[in-house]
Amino acid sequence: MAIRINGQEVAAPQDARVSLLDLLREQLHLTGTKVGCNQGACGACTVLVDGARVLSCLTLAAQADGRSVTTIEGLGSAEAPHPLQSAFIAHDGFQCGYCTPGQICAAAAMLREIAAGVPSYVTADLTAPALPTRDEIRERMSGNLCRCGAHNGIVDAILRVAEEQAA
Amino acid sequence: MNPVTYHRAASVAQALESSAAPGHRLLGGGTNLVDLMRKGIERPTGLIDVTQLSETIALAEDGSLLVGAAARNSAVAAHPLVRSRTPMLARAILAGASAQVRNMATIGGNLMQRTRCLYFQDEAGSRCNKRDPGSGCDAYGGFNRYHAVIGGSPACIAVHPSDMCVALAAFDARVRVAGASGTRAIALVDFHRLPGDRPDLETLLEPGEVIEAVEIPAFAGPSAYRKVRDRASYAFALVSVAAGLVIEEGRVADIRIAFGGIAPKPWRAFRAEAALRGAAVTQAAIDAAMAAEFADAAPLPGNAFKIDLAGRTLSALLAELSGSDR
Numbered sequence: 409m410a411i412r413i414n415g416q417e418v419a420a421p422q423d424a425r426v427s428l429l430d431l432l433r434e435q436l437h438l439t440g441t442k443v444g445c446n447q448g449a450c451g452a453c454t455v456l457v458d459g460a461r462v463l464s465c466l467t468l469a470a471q472a473d474g475r476s477v478t479t480i481e482g483l484g485s486a487e488a489p490h491p492l493q494s495a496f497i498a499h500d501g502f503q504c505g506y507c508t509p510g511q512i513c514a515a516a517a518m519l520r521e522i523a524a525g526v527p528s529y530v531t532a533d534l535t536a537p538a539l540p541t542r543d544e545i546r547e548r549m550s551g552n553l554c555r556c557g558a559h560n561g562i563v564d565a566i567l568r569v570a571e572e573q574a575a
Numbered sequence: 576m577n578p579v580t581y582h583r584a585a586s587v588a589q590a591l592e593s594s595a596a597p598g599h600r601l602l603g604g605g606t607n608l609v610d611l612m613r614k615g616i617e618r619p620t621g622l623i624d625v626t627q628l629s630e631t632i633a634l635a636e637d638g639s640l641l642v643g644a645a646a647r648n649s650a651v652a653a654h655p656l657v658r659s660r661t662p663m664l665a666r667a668i669l670a671g672a673s674a675q676v677r678n679m680a681t682i683g684g685n686l687m688q689r690t691r692c693l694y695f696q697d698e699a700g701s702r703c704n705k706r707d708p709g710s711g712c713d714a715y716g717g718f719n720r721y722h723a724v725i726g727g728s729p730a731c732i733a734v735h736p737s738d739m740c741v742a743l744a745a746f747d748a749r750v751r752v753a754g755a756s757g758t759r760a761i762a763l764v765d766f767h768r769l770p771g772d773r774p775d776l777e778t779l780l781e782p783g784e785v786i787e788a789v790e791i792p793a794f795a796g797p798s799a800y801r802k803v804r805d806r807a808s809y810a811f812a813l814v815s816v817a818a819g820l821v822i823e824e825g826r827v828a829d830i831r832i833a834f835g836g837i838a839p840k841p842w843r844a845f846r847a848e849a850a851l852r853g854a855a856v857t858q859a860a861i862d863a864a865m866a867a868e869f870a871d872a873a874p875l876p877g878n879a880f881k882i883d884l885a886g887r888t889l890s891a892l893l894a895e896l897s898g899s900d901r
């Protein structure tokens with residue numbers, strides 16, 4: 409088996425202690441994914457595994473064997489940015505930029521979750537589909553901290569992309 | 576982290592076979608175990624990934640909901656059956672952690688997750704009877720805002736951190752467990768142990784046993800879950816309440832109450848339920864029920880506020896459930 413990372417097959421490491429985060433950064437030099445707390449609390453290391461947002465710091469690389477991983481490098485590039493990347497720039501969704509790759513990976517999956525009808529803690533009626541409101545987005549993005557406090561711009565950027573997708 | 580081997584179990588039988596080996600531990604999403612391994616608190620030599628086991632979410636013949644141990648927390652909360660039949664369970668799961676953690680976390684792992692007590696987590700600097708039996712407990716004289724007000728012992732006042740388990744405790748869930756000699760069912764309210772003088776023993780699961788599924792019986796009335804915490808999201812509970820309520824002719828025909836954040840295990844409030852059954856839901860009745868429930872409480876200066884907070888949260892939730900909160 410192998411791990412498919414941004415479309416490329418990579419062998420899972422021999423040492424089972426290696427986290428997916430360390431595989432990405434230290435062995436593959438995909439340094440877009442950031443190390444924050446390394447204990448699940450900040451979301452800086454968020455990547456997509458089979459399309460679902462997860463924390464690469466608490467995922468062993470071995471657990472991703474046979475799965476498909478998308479990092480910020482796989483979502484968009486400087487030449488062909490993902491709509492969320494453009495919206496973060498337009499709405500000042502960052503200051504230092506450290507949390508940004510995690511924010512954008514999380515937001516990309518989050519918008520798909522809303523589209524698929526997945527509820528959140530603040531969804532009033534659990535049996536009805538949720539809408540991408542400011543409150544919903546804040547709750548759903550609470551796993552991604554921003555030390556610069558760019559949250560208002562982050563929510564604005566995500567709302568804009570949600571509106572574009574709905575149009 | 577110590578060197579560790581990794582392999583995946585394709586069946587419960589395989590998981591049982593491998594988990595009998597010394598030093599081997601089951602691995603769900605890894606959100607708790609990998610973290611504790613990195614902190615040096617857990618030191619397994621072998622990991623058996625059990626995420627390939629059953630992740631079924633379905634109705635059993637008796638109308639109870641059956642959830643496979645490998646089902647991800649996010650999948651359970653989003654499932655139409657869970658949202659329509661047991662909304663408090665969906666809400667409780669959604670109240671926990673972040674979307675990323677819920678995508679990773681399994682039901683089995685959620686049941687078995689260990690306390691977030693800061694002294695337990697601080698391997699290098701703190702005494703903890705749970706981590707290092709006999710060493711002492713630094714929570715008593717320390718920062719105990721997040722610790723238990725009831726059910727603790729002189730040895731340990733660490734709180735069970737799960738939101739999901741509070742809902743499961745309220746609704747008489749059963750944990751289906753497989754072992755070398757067959758399977759058994761354990762009531763969720765018995766599954767987690769009180770610390771007594773052995774805070775290192777946390778559940779009734781025997782070494783080598785594997786959680787296969789959780790069964791949640793149907794409940795006839797409306798149900799809800801409410802969590803109070805130091806920030807609006809992505810924080811463990813100071814207090815949480817799961818409740819279900821059936822009112823007939825103005826009186827309580829059936830009621831379920833469980834608290835989180837206040838005890839070493841999900842705290843089913845049997846005394847409060849008994850006090851409220853047959854009564855009208857008034858503030859006086861709730862106050863009397865809370866007094867009965869917390870008669871044996873042992874609050875500390877840092878956490879005594881939780882008893883009032885639990886009562887107020889319960890009042891608000893019962894008002895919501897009886898439709899009188901407007």
Ligand SMILES: Cc1cc2nc3c(=O)[nH]c(=O)nc-3n(C[C@H](O)[C@H](O)[C@H](O)COP(=O)(O)OP(=O)(O)OC[C@H]3O[C@@H](n4cnc5c(N)ncnc54)[C@H](O)[C@@H]3O)c2cc1C
Nearest residue numbers: 448603604605606607608671672681683684685687738786
């Ligand atoms: C930053 C952060 C915030 C969090 N906040 C909350 C919160 O607010 N509320 C909340 O409820 N939780 C919270 N959690 C905890 C989270 O819910 C648990 O970590 C998660 O449920 C554990 O599931 P897992 O599958 O990842 O378990 P793992 O880490 O894989 O395993 C945990 C334990 O379960 C055992 N285990 C796993 N599967 C089985 C099985 N089938 N049979 C027997 N034993 C098994 C393992 O051996 C291990 O001992 C938080 C976690 C993090 C990291």
Ligand code: FES
Nearest residue numbers: 444445446451465
């Ligand atoms: S680095 Fe993974 S959550 Fe902080």
Ligand code: FES
Nearest residue numbers: 503505554555556
């Ligand atoms: S932009 Fe600096 S941490 Fe978020």
